[in-house]
Amino acid sequence: MSPWSLVYDAYDPQAEGLREALCTLGNGYVCTRGAAPDCDADGVHYPGTYVAGLYDRATSRIAGRDVENEDLVNLPNWLPLTFRIEDGPWVRLDDMEILSFRQELDLKSGMLRRDISLRDHEGRTTLWRERRLVSMDDQHIAAIALEIEPQDWSGRMWVRSCIDGGVINDNVARYRALERRHLETLAKSSPEEDTVFLRSRTRQSRLEIVLAARTRLYRGDARCDGERRACPPVQDRLGHEIAVDMREGEAVAIEKIVALHTSDDRAISEHGLEACAAVKRAPRFEAIARAHVLAWARLWDDFDMSIVAPAIPDADMKLRLHAFHLLQSVSEHSIDRDVGVPARGWHGEAYRGHVFWDELFIFPFLNLRRPVITRALLRYRYRRLGAARRHAAQSGYAGALYPWQSGSDGREETQVIHLNPKSGKWKPDASHRQRHIDAAVAYNVWHYYEVTGDHEFMRDYGAEMILEIARFWSSIAQWNAARGRFDIRGVMGPDEFHTAYPGRPPEEEGGLDNNAYTNVMAAYCLHRALDVVDMLPPARRTRLLERLGISDDDLARFDEISRKLFVPFHDGCIISQFEGYERLDELDWDGLRARHGDIQRLDRILDAEGDDPNRYKASKQADVLMLFYLFSAEELTILFERLGIPFRREWIPANIDYYMARTSHGSTLSHVVHSWVLARADRPAALDHLRRGLDADIADIQGGTTREGIHLGAMAGTVDIVQRCLTGLATQGGILHFDPVLPKGLDRIQAILHYRRHRLHLDIDRKRLTVHSEQTTAPPITIAYRGHYREMSPGDTYAFRLVVRGEG
Ligand code: BGC
Numbered sequence: 001m002s003p004w005s006l007v008y009d010a011y012d013p014q015a016e017g018l019r020e021a022l023c024t025l026g027n028g029y030v031c032t033r034g035a036a037p038d039c040d041a042d043g044v045h046y047p048g049t050y051v052a053g054l055y056d057r058a059t060s061r062i063a064g065r066d067v068e069n070e071d072l073v074n075l076p077n078w079l080p081l082t083f084r085i086e087d088g089p090w091v092r093l094d095d096m097e098i099l100s101f102r103q104e105l106d107l108k109s110g111m112l113r114r115d116i117s118l119r120d121h122e123g124r125t126t127l128w129r130e131r132r133l134v135s136m137d138d139q140h141i142a143a144i145a146l147e148i149e150p151q152d153w154s155g156r157m158w159v160r161s162c163i164d165g166g167v168i169n170d171n172v173a174r175y176r177a178l179e180r181r182h183l184e185t186l187a188k189s190s191p192e193e194d195t196v197f198l199r200s201r202t203r204q205s206r207l208e209i210v211l212a213a214r215t216r217l218y219r220g221d222a223r224c225d226g227e228r229r230a231c232p233p234v235q236d237r238l239g240h241e242i243a244v245d246m247r248e249g250e251a252v253a254i255e256k257i258v259a260l261h262t263s264d265d266r267a268i269s270e271h272g273l274e275a276c277a278a279v280k281r282a283p284r285f286e287a288i289a290r291a292h293v294l295a296w297a298r299l300w301d302d303f304d305m306s307i308v309a310p311a312i313p314d315a316d317m318k319l320r321l322h323a324f325h326l327l328q329s330v331s332e333h334s335i336d337r338d339v340g341v342p343a344r345g346w347h348g349e350a351y352r353g354h355v356f357w358d359e360l361f362i363f364p365f366l367n368l369r370r371p372v373i374t375r376a377l378l379r380y381r382y383r384r385l386g387a388a389r390r391h392a393a394q395s396g397y398a399g400a401l402y403p404w405q406s407g408s409d410g411r412e413e414t415q416v417i418h419l420n421p422k423s424g425k426w427k428p429d430a431s432h433r434q435r436h437i438d439a440a441v442a443y444n445v446w447h448y449y450e451v452t453g454d455h456e457f458m459r460d461y462g463a464e465m466i467l468e469i470a471r472f473w474s475s476i477a478q479w480n481a482a483r484g485r486f487d488i489r490g491v492m493g494p495d496e497f498h499t500a501y502p503g504r505p506p507e508e509e510g511g512l513d514n515n516a517y518t519n520v521m522a523a524y525c526l527h528r529a530l531d532v533v534d535m536l537p538p539a540r541r542t543r544l545l546e547r548l549g550i551s552d553d554d555l556a557r558f559d560e561i562s563r564k565l566f567v568p569f570h571d572g573c574i575i576s577q578f579e580g581y582e583r584l585d586e587l588d589w590d591g592l593r594a595r596h597g598d599i600q601r602l603d604r605i606l607d608a609e610g611d612d613p614n615r616y617k618a619s620k621q622a623d624v625l626m627l628f629y630l631f632s633a634e635e636l637t638i639l640f641e642r643l644g645i646p647f648r649r650e651w652i653p654a655n656i657d658y659y660m661a662r663t664s665h666g667s668t669l670s671h672v673v674h675s676w677v678l679a680r681a682d683r684p685a686a687l688d689h690l691r692r693g694l695d696a697d698i699a700d701i702q703g704g705t706t707r708e709g710i711h712l713g714a715m716a717g718t719v720d721i722v723q724r725c726l727t728g729l730a731t732q733g734g735i736l737h738f739d740p741v742l743p744k745g746l747d748r749i750q751a752i753l754h755y756r757r758h759r760l761h762l763d764i765d766r767k768r769l770t771v772h773s774e775q776t777t778a779p780p781i782t783i784a785y786r787g788h789y790r791e792m793s794p795g796d797t798y799a800f801r802l803v804v805r806g807e808g
Helices: 013-022 271-281 285-303 315-329 358-367 371-383 385-394 436-452 455-476 516-535 537-546 553-566 590-596 604-609 626-629 633-643 649-660 667-676 683-695 712-725
Strands: 007-008 030-032 050-051 055-062 065-071 081-084 096-107 111-119 125-134 141-150 155-164 183-192 195-202 208-219 228-230 239-245 251-263 306-307 416-420 425-428 478-480 485-487 731-732 735-738 747-753 758-763 768-773 781-783 790-794 797-801
Touching: 007 013, 030 125, 050 251, 050 626, 050 735, 081 251, 081 537, 111 285, 111 683, 125 285, 141 155, 141 285, 155 208, 155 251, 155 385, 183 208, 183 239, 183 271, 195 239, 195 271, 195 485, 208 239, 208 271, 228 712, 239 626, 251 485, 285 747, 315 358, 315 485, 315 683, 315 712, 358 371, 358 712, 371 436, 371 455, 416 604, 436 455, 436 516, 436 731, 455 485, 455 516, 455 537, 455 553, 478 683, 485 712, 516 553, 516 626, 553 633, 590 604, 626 633, 626 649, 626 667, 633 649, 649 667, 667 683, 667 712, 667 768, 683 712, 747 781, 790 797
Parallel strands: 735 781
Antiparallel strands: 007 096, 030 050, 055 065, 081 155, 096 111, 111 125, 125 141, 141 251, 155 239, 183 195, 195 208, 208 251, 228 239, 306 747, 416 425, 478 485, 731 735, 747 758, 758 768, 768 797, 781 790
16 A cells, blocks of 8 residues: 555445545545445445534434434435436446446545446446545535546446435444434525535524535536436435436546535525535636645645554554544634534544544644644633533532533533443443543643643633633542542543442442542642642733632642542552452453454443443453553652652553453553553553554454544544654653654654644654754744753754663
């Protein structure tokens, strides 16, 4: 494979769903799966189109109760495009003999190509050359250019080009019992002779989506559309059939240019008028493509990185694929919109387009590249601070509690029951108890600030979020007199296999006590809140505290709790995932593996066997180890010191070994964390987890989940391993620290970073770290490598000779 292309050389209906997700095209505003335009949703194909943050709520009757869910809406399909020869059948890939096939996702140009040679039942051969884009330049424009070339026939060809509003949300089999209809068609028309127009509306959120599609045929530069007629009427679907006389060996290009708007768009008068006008003034495909490719070139200038890694096949391509999908999910087009980061991209319907804590794995990559995007995404959280306050109050707490799953208005969207596909049973879902999401929001605000030094953001938005989050932690923490410490009870940590103590059903007395990760993060938030109070300009501080009703006593309580939260340990130096963890049974990992092979989702397996994962020392993903992912050994030592809990950095490897042996990696995020925490202790193992993280979607390591949407956290997280972990990059106290450690099999890293208005070129190999700052007007920064500090002005280049470490 080329370092810039994902290529498939054969058609494989089994893998089509996966490829559709991986070949999704988008621009941060709209994403369309890489589905074949000649096929509808039929079990093999699933042509989904999604606008960032466009949701709709619906109620379903499940297991005797009404269940309300908010879904990312699958929007009208703009792709349908095919042909037929004379009055033969309309061409569908699956009905044809495929003589050759090549599908290429070109990451550099953001273009999807399909080159296919097809033979029909009458033995006629046709070349199908398709290019597709979703414009990164003009967020409302998408286009297909399809060249059809008869190899051994001449005659009349009919082209059929449609838009289809009769779509439902049907991407995720587990959700099929739930309401899947979200759209109604309001109007269909043909505003121009070559254009069709569809107006749809979501049923509950009442957002309008309009599509205008223009289809023209060209032979070279000349239009060659012949007779044109409306497609036979089908409800919610409309389009044109266009005739053209074909000659053997002569290609005809069909150009379908589409404009998509919604009633939520800005800088327009009326979305319907705008879509029609946009498609009318749109140039030909080539001109649209030129602007699109330029927009991508500009992005790659800032987001590309390259590694020499003989131990990771196609390393550069995979890193770029990950950055590519991140930029298709959130981009400059997100900046003016009210959107968060969806856990599964806008690439499919898993998790309904909801926003989780996965931002924690995504923002660091953006912070060092285009922090203005992070700023916009943090504002999604700020706008929902009111909802988070209500959520805290409804749950019996003060301050603000961000929901585990967030959608349109910031209420808790986590479903109350979920289906175990292994057992076919609906089970209560306790994951809303993952209160640690609140700490992730505060951590993200602080880190954005630390990397950028964006005081205005902190003053106007960040401080309020951190203080309200601290207030939540202060109210959930309970004094335990017997212990002389504060407890946090009834929560879940990141490991979703543990929802309650064994034997206790989650709906009765749910959650766990003193999850170590949660408690340390709570202490961190409370401490940060005090820092924030100190750094605010006095007038702003007084006003804010007054407005929030935070008194000196409250601040004193923040301070006290941040020093006295309980963190459980067992076996001397092992941080217990939660209180009582040590009393759980050991799982028979080998036995389970022998019986089931893939045991990543051992929760579902155990549940289907009538057992309960809560009984075992078995985690879905990193939980305690998250602490070593988010904090350096020094930072963690300081946090524990403040808590008055003895903790030695030498204990970290024992903790890693302990939990590694008890984790199934049922979440792709787990590989990111494990690669990170092993990077300095066990470099081969770290590389192995990085490899698995890079393969998570491309090889669909979870066996079927990627077709429902990519895993954005793992995608950004793996790129960030190269960017921050292997380079040893940390931003602390206004200094940019490096401490590279390259595992065997990864020999060089080249990357461009943005830090405090400096554009830095990084080049690292085993011996040398070179940093060059481009010529700009930025004030100097300080960079450091292991106690060697350099003041760096634009134009400077510094090289540090690296301390050679053993090849671990
Ligand atoms: C993981 C969560 C994650 C969510 C969305 C779950 O499988 O356990 O940690 O936030 O997926 O990516």
